[in-house]
Amino acid sequence: MAKYLIVGGVAAGMSAATRLRRLDESAEVVVFERGDYVSYANCGLPYYIGDTITERERLLVQTPEAFRSLFNVEVRTGNEVTAVLPESNSVRVRELKSSREYEESYDKLLLAPGGSPVKPSILGSDHPAIHTLWTIPDSDRIRAMVDEGNVKTALVVGAGFIGLEMAENLHARGISVVVVEMAKQAMNVIDFEMAAMVHRELRMQKVGLYLEDGVSRFENGPDGRVVAHMTSGRAVTADLVLLSIGVKPNTGFLAGSGLELGPRGHIVVDEYLRTVDDRIFAAGDVIEVTHPLSKEKTAIPLAGPANKQGRIAADNMHGQTPRSYNGTMGTAIAKVFDLTVGMTGASEKFCKAKNIPYDTVIIHPNHFAGYYPGAMKMCLKLVFSPENRRVLGAQATGYEGVDKRIDVIATAIKGNMTVDDLAEIEHAYAPPYSSAKDPVNMAGFAAQNILDGLVRTMTWDRLHEADKSELFLLDVRTPAEFATGSIPGAVNIPLAELRERIADIPKDRKVVLFCKVGLIAYNAARVLEANGITNYCNLSGGYETWQIATAAQESAWEAESFQIREGTEMLTAEVKTDSDIVIEVNACGLQCPGPVMRLKQEMDTIAPGEAVSIKASDPGFFSDAPSWARSTGNIVRDISVEKGIVKAVIEKGGAAPAPAASAGNDKTIIVFSGDLDKTIASFIIANGALAMGRKVTMFFTFWGLNALRKPEKVGGLRKSLVEAAFGWMMPRGSRKLALSKMNMGGLGGIMIRGIMKNKNVPSLEEMITAAVSGGVNIVACQMSMDLMGIRREELIDGIQIGGVASYLEASEHSDNNLFI
Ligand code: FAD
Numbered sequence: 001m002a003k004y005l006i007v008g009g010v011a012a013g014m015s016a017a018t019r020l021r022r023l024d025e026s027a028e029v030v031v032f033e034r035g036d037y038v039s040y041a042n043c044g045l046p047y048y049i050g051d052t053i054t055e056r057e058r059l060l061v062q063t064p065e066a067f068r069s070l071f072n073v074e075v076r077t078g079n080e081v082t083a084v085l086p087e088s089n090s091v092r093v094r095e096l097k098s099s100r101e102y103e104e105s106y107d108k109l110l111l112a113p114g115g116s117p118v119k120p121s122i123l124g125s126d127h128p129a130i131h132t133l134w135t136i137p138d139s140d141r142i143r144a145m146v147d148e149g150n151v152k153t154a155l156v157v158g159a160g161f162i163g164l165e166m167a168e169n170l171h172a173r174g175i176s177v178v179v180v181e182m183a184k185q186a187m188n189v190i191d192f193e194m195a196a197m198v199h200r201e202l203r204m205q206k207v208g209l210y211l212e213d214g215v216s217r218f219e220n221g222p223d224g225r226v227v228a229h230m231t232s233g234r235a236v237t238a239d240l241v242l243l244s245i246g247v248k249p250n251t252g253f254l255a256g257s258g259l260e261l262g263p264r265g266h267i268v269v270d271e272y273l274r275t276v277d278d279r280i281f282a283a284g285d286v287i288e289v290t291h292p293l294s295k296e297k298t299a300i301p302l303a304g305p306a307n308k309q310g311r312i313a314a315d316n317m318h319g320q321t322p323r324s325y326n327g328t329m330g331t332a333i334a335k336v337f338d339l340t341v342g343m344t345g346a347s348e349k350f351c352k353a354k355n356i357p358y359d360t361v362i363i364h365p366n367h368f369a370g371y372y373p374g375a376m377k378m379c380l381k382l383v384f385s386p387e388n389r390r391v392l393g394a395q396a397t398g399y400e401g402v403d404k405r406i407d408v409i410a411t412a413i414k415g416n417m418t419v420d421d422l423a424e425i426e427h428a429y430a431p432p433y434s435s436a437k438d439p440v441n442m443a444g445f446a447a448q449n450i451l452d453g454l455v456r457t458m459t460w461d462r463l464h465e466a467d468k469s470e471l472f473l474l475d476v477r478t479p480a481e482f483a484t485g486s487i488p489g490a491v492n493i494p495l496a497e498l499r500e501r502i503a504d505i506p507k508d509r510k511v512v513l514f515c516k517v518g519l520i521a522y523n524a525a526r527v528l529e530a531n532g533i534t535n536y537c538n539l540s541g542g543y544e545t546w547q548i549a550t551a552a553q554e555s556a557w558e559a560e561s562f563q564i565r566e567g568t569e570m571l572t573a574e575v576k577t578d579s580d581i582v583i584e585v586n587a588c589g590l591q592c593p594g595p596v597m598r599l600k601q602e603m604d605t606i607a608p609g610e611a612v613s614i615k616a617s618d619p620g621f622f623s624d625a626p627s628w629a630r631s632t633g634n635i636v637r638d639i640s641v642e643k644g645i646v647k648a649v650i651e652k653g654g655a656a657p658a659p660a661a662s663a664g665n666d667k668t669i670i671v672f673s674g675d676l677d678k679t680i681a682s683f684i685i686a687n688g689a690l691a692m693g694r695k696v697t698m699f700f701t702f703w704g705l706n707a708l709r710k711p712e713k714v715g716g717l718r719k720s721l722v723e724a725a726f727g728w729m730m731p732r733g734s735r736k737l738a739l740s741k742m743n744m745g746g747l748g749g750i751m752i753r754g755i756m757k758n759k760n761v762p763s764l765e766e767m768i769t770a771a772v773s774g775g776v777n778i779v780a781c782q783m784s785m786d787l788m789g790i791r792r793e794e795l796i797d798g799i800q801i802g803g804v805a806s807y808l809e810a811s812e813h814s815d816n817n818l819f820i
Pocket of ligand 1: 007008009010011012013032033034035042043044045046079080081082112113114115133134135162250253283284285286301302303304306
């Protein structure tokens, strides 16, 4: 009778145990689990804390008793394996309750001990309000704190899958959540522009997000709270902190076993999941796997692979039908509030890092027929090989239908399919389920067009970094769409006029064509090609991708909460009810500017004091509606997002058109100058106005931007030669500014700073910090940044990037407008 021992009683371990029993009814199967639970749903823990899963028992998929009675598997919970002794084919075990130690022999051993959350050695991280989430007891502790009702604010450290799931579930319990992430994006496995949609979802849900920042130390706060100090100098006070910064393999007990470990401590196995000892196998989060696309060893901690590896390991331990494990390519999915984020195979950044030749395309199709009610936009990025047309990877975000497309493409990658196969996939279609051309087909078509030379594309980041003077940016959307915003410097020639106005297209510059999502621009590209203009490219993903990816990604929480506060104040002041909502509009399915135009159309028909309730599936409507209402003198009573549908209630303002747009007592300052004295003057005025309770907007343009530059050089920005030279010649930050007069090679600046210090006048840097923290709306002019080659990453935190429209809107509420 064979005797199988298994270390670890959850995903990989229990899959193996039950498979072994099915393969061999007579075998002895013993599972050691150091915790009190086996086969529990760790993926469900965040949802139990969020109360979506209301009954704790539902997390316990199986019990030790059930394993014994149903499968005749002996499960020893509370028993930790402390050593593996290959020379005697046995393991050393400690019974945790009694501390009794014993040895148990095996014929075959499976190591499936998984991983544990990384706990950083940050000063103060032993504070009782700081938690990690991995096990049932972890979730019990966190849920108990939340249930007691004392958690009003939470800080989530790490914007990976578990961190974001927890942000959503804590938020669902009425808690204000801030997420801080060291990288420049959430979910680091996906590409930046896809993560930008996650950032937008967090903004819409009013969750704070700080990027490129980390906790440097914790300290005790008032009333049992914890204060997290960030490397940026920010401090967040929270009732609860969740550390979610990664996972490390549980291999400490293997010391001295002779088993080979990889560079990050994972167990090295062959394709049969066998360690260097052919009686010992390993599976799950604890092992190194081969990535099928790079052929390199990596570690991908996911439940699907762990379960499948458990089954394969059991087959190989039993030996009758040996099976190889062919690698993990990281197919994963997560729900981030209402947004679904899915990925499979190689991302663009993965291809870059591994030197895999690749091309990409981004499309924004509807998840089913656009004319059928409820159609929602998704964003699908396909990564493919220009060498053999193979599909390499995909990422998708959206409110519906993401899972299905990612699974289809994952299957295509597994089957070594090409983009031509994607174009041909015959999918099940009826309007409520898909379109006659499914998004997967559409991605295949778009990739075929690129590979067949029918269109050339440029990605948003290449455009962002390009020398714009060498480009002709051509926006082929309708004038109404163009009026809602475009890429700075773009010229609008709608597709319908392009043939007649072909002479307006310059021949001496590369033409970058774009529309909202790329489809109309593709048609325009064909028109250019037919007219002999071949020096062009189509912006992949269109204006939508460019806009989302180049927007300010972090700290939007402050701006959004301000916006919402503004709305709430109005709501309480007016004590309005829904009874005077006279029109309900469903603008779902309409693309920008459709929802705003529908809103205007309906608002024109109602009387002051009455309201329109409007729903739109365009996520941009979340910011468009308040902007439109503010600039037209109407009032946002309420705005919310649910499952990707923005719902706004807009009340018609006074009888006179746009009354709120007339001058108030706000102050606006255009800071054009980059001189030290003039910059000091602008901040003195701004902080003075702030102290008087005025709302202040400072719009930094051209040389003024230098005051907002970070003092240190920011690497990895891939600038053109001209941009790099510009950046090198201009002062980097407020400390490098020169006086407009009597600068005397910098001596004047030093003198004025000395005088200010002696007279107890705050330094320029202190004034800037006071302005940012006091709520001055500091806007860096996008257009000037583009012209001068300055990137968002080079500017200080706490500011916004905006166009002239942001400034003009602010100036309409201002009684004092300075140009410095
Ligand atoms: P585990 O499931 O971690 O099991 C290992 C077990 O071994 C543990 O119970 C541990 O106590 C025990 N053990 C360790 N050392 C010893 C020892 N020396 N002696 C005895 N017992 C020992 N993955 C997804 O694919 N999708 C998701 O949505 C998802 N969500 C997640 C959410 C959360 C909150 C967490 C924590 C994980 C999530 N995962 C998700 C990851 C997924 O749960 C893991 O990849 C999977 O559980 C790994 O299985 P495993 O068997 O290798 O390890």
